[in-house]
Amino acid sequence: MSEGYAKHSRPEEKKSGPVRKILKFIGSVLLIAVLLFAGLIGFLSATEYKPADSEEIAVEGEASEELAPGDEFTVMSWNIGYGALGDNADFFMDGGKSVKTADEERVLSNMDSIIQETSSLDPDIMFFQETDKDSSRSNHINEYAMLQDTYQEYCSSFANNFKVAFLPYPVPPMGKVDSGIATFSSYPVSGAERIQLPIPFSWPVRMANLKRCVLVSRVPLKGTDKELVLVNLHLEAYDDGEGKKAQTAMLAEIMQAEREKGNYVIAGGDFNQTFSSADISSYVVKPDNWQAGMLDEKEFSEGWQFMMNEKVPSCRSLIQPYIDADKDDFQYYLIDGFIVSDNIKVASVENQDLGFVVSDHNPVCMKLQLVK
Numbered sequence: 001m002s003e004g005y006a007k008h009s010r011p012e013e014k015k016s017g018p019v020r021k022i023l024k025f026i027g028s029v030l031l032i033a034v035l036l037f038a039g040l041i042g043f044l045s046a047t048e049y050k051p052a053d054s055e056e057i058a059v060e061g062e063a064s065e066e067l068a069p070g071d072e073f074t075v076m077s078w079n080i081g082y083g084a085l086g087d088n089a090d091f092f093m094d095g096g097k098s099v100k101t102a103d104e105e106r107v108l109s110n111m112d113s114i115i116q117e118t119s120s121l122d123p124d125i126m127f128f129q130e131t132d133k134d135s136s137r138s139n140h141i142n143e144y145a146m147l148q149d150t151y152q153e154y155c156s157s158f159a160n161n162f163k164v165a166f167l168p169y170p171v172p173p174m175g176k177v178d179s180g181i182a183t184f185s186s187y188p189v190s191g192a193e194r195i196q197l198p199i200p201f202s203w204p205v206r207m208a209n210l211k212r213c214v215l216v217s218r219v220p221l222k223g224t225d226k227e228l229v230l231v232n233l234h235l236e237a238y239d240d241g242e243g244k245k246a247q248t249a250m251l252a253e254i255m256q257a258e259r260e261k262g263n264y265v266i267a268g269g270d271f272n273q274t275f276s277s278a279d280i281s282s283y284v285v286k287p288d289n290w291q292a293g294m295l296d297e298k299e300f301s302e303g304w305q306f307m308m309n310e311k312v313p314s315c316r317s318l319i320q321p322y323i324d325a326d327k328d329d330f331q332y333y334l335i336d337g338f339i340v341s342d343n344i345k346v347a348s349v350e351n352q353d354l355g356f357v358v359s360d361h362n363p364v365c366m367k368l369q370l371v372k
Helices: 002-047 104-121 143-150 242-260
Strands: 054-057 072-079 125-132 155-167 175-185 191-196 213-220 227-234 264-270 273-275 293-295 305-307 336-340 344-351 364-370
Touching (some): 072 104, 072 336, 104 143, 125 143, 143 155, 155 191, 175 213, 227 242, 242 264, 242 293, 264 364, 336 344, 336 364
Parallel strands (some): 227 264, 273 293
Antiparallel strands (some): 054 191, 072 364, 191 213, 344 364
């Protein structure tokens, strides 16, 4: 019986051998995947950018021209799309397909055009958003350094709002990101501060996401103890809306505190929201596209001026490249502008219509005067 049993069991052993090998292989693959994922989480945790609630930011360069109450000057704000979101680009976060949207030549070409256009506008103060220092998406070109090389007679400051050693999504991954907001002033700046805004994302998404902030720069005013307070910003884009509200509420608190000191205050940049007083009824709305939030001006105290120009959109959708798109049936946005204190007289605000050739945003320029 035992001999017959042994002979009968051998075919089963032969059959189970390949099965065990397959199961062992699957188990090994799963184990490797778990270890790689754990290693990635550990790497992101160890390298996560963790800014303080408030940080002093270096002011570089020297400016000689002084500003005084009664003076007229110009301010420009421009989200430059890290030099890689020209008219050829679509982007996966907006429903497009692309991750890497420009080679080195195109980034340099876009940046050259951005600098040329900015120089032709000749603003006294410049707010830039999505300015890369060392990012894979912009071929590791230091765009902030390019701006500094051009505007050497301006004071400049830079604050990171997106800094990740390696962004692991999508496929192919975005890789390293070192980006932020930059302020340039032709007037001397006595100090600059990075103030952290509320972060709407929790762990682990938070580790590889933006850490939005405002960059506050202070310009002393000749003949007075007051200051012109410049607030450069780029608020939340891809949240459920609560992040934008929390960040806007904190922005209002920061600005109100400065106004109560008697200072002149200008906040400008990419709000990723349309001001509630702006008329965008003529803009095409495509429900499947990313949609901007709405900034309720009633959330601010009385006296603030909300400046957007509806005649020219400040931003276009990245769901598809713009160069061959139907321009009359396209999703545009009005999300770039300024909030100005009541002791400043605004002469004009205009969006420059550049056809979105070098960025998915148009620059916004404002002419104004400090009231004595």
